[in-house]
Amino acid sequence: MRILSLSIRPILVIFFVIQPVLAIITHPDNEPTMQWTSHPPDSVVGRWSTNASCVAIAPNYVITTIHQNGTEGLTVTIDSKSYVVDRIWVLPAASCGINPDIRLARLKDANLANYVPLYKKNNECGKYTVIGGFGKGRGEKMLADDGEAYAYQWAPGANDTFRWCSNTIDNVFFDMHINCPNDVILTGDLIQADFAPIPYDGIHPVTQYEGIITQFDSGGGWFIFDDGLWKVAGLSNLVSHNGYGQFRSPVCTETVSPDEFYAMRVSRYAEYIEKIIQEQQMLLQRDFNDDGSVDLLDFQLLSSQLHNAPTGKFDINNDGIIDNNDIQALFHCWLKKY
Ligand SMILES: [Ca+2]
Ligand SMILES: [Ca+2]
Ligand SMILES: [Ca+2]
Secondary structure, eight states: OEEEEETTTTEEEEEEEEOOSOOOEEEEGGGOOOTOOOOOGGGGEEEETTTTTEEEEEEEEEEEOOOTTOOOEEEEEEEEEEEEEEEEEEEETTTSSSSSSSEEETTTTOOOOOOOOOOSSSSSTTTTTEEOOOOEEEEEEEEEETSSSEEEEOOOOOSSEEEHHHHHHOOEEHHHHHOOOOOOOOEEEEEEEOOOSSSOSSOOOOOOOBEEEEETTTEEEEEETTTTTTEEEEEEOOOOOOSSOOSSSSSSSSSSOOOOEEEEGGTHHHHHHHHHHHHHHHHHHHHHTTSSBBBHHHHHHHHHTHHHHHHHHOTTTTTSSOHHHHHHHHHHTTOOOO
């Protein structure tokens, strides 16, 4: 568990806990039912190793956060099947030299049936969102002096139970700095929601299954329904309190003090992530001998087909002839590895 300080420019400083993996907490009288299906398929969210969550965005790619750690070779579990991560891409550092808390991972031999596109619009604020993750669930109520509940503890457990909740995106923050005590510093654009109490307090809007993330939800998805599709708009990464989710004041339950929690803002990084996947597909297409790189052996195979009628994979630009245009397309990926 990492205790983080997160500086909201220019002056506001808040202390947060980052979840190496989060889980979802909802109000007891406001829990999602099995009949609630207005969300993406459960199988678009996976378990990241033993301490986090991730979101499938292509048949063999997931995105997740960085702060929970994990390297190539670890196991991701999606829809009860395990996959090995065979490559990870960390996104470029911001101008301050700090990496955003988001990364792309490729799953070896995966062909996932369910995945979601990236949300690319810069209009997240005010949007309804559904949030899924493998974090801890709701534990005991925490009671204020007047005997009324003001928070729920995080229940014990691992990242082995998937849960949904809903919420509203209240704010967008740009280029936030997240300072970890072990000298790890991350940055990025964030979207934010709060854990409103029920019944409605007249101040904080509450959704049908209002919820908050917990430990092990990190890397899980915030989804927005857009143009007829669920798209991933955020990756859970920060909450206000370590060990519990608060919706009222701990001193007086008449006072509302809902926790705020955050996700990496996918729209900021969508173009770069899609570019990586497209480049990898280009490499795969040009690696004629399936040895993992585009090099002289692939050039020799292509040259042997020059001026022949198209024979499937060698007609790279799909124009009906194998010629210099295909050779140029091959050299576009020269000496790159898949
Ligand atoms: Ca809320
Ligand atoms: Ca090759
Ligand atoms: Ca061609």
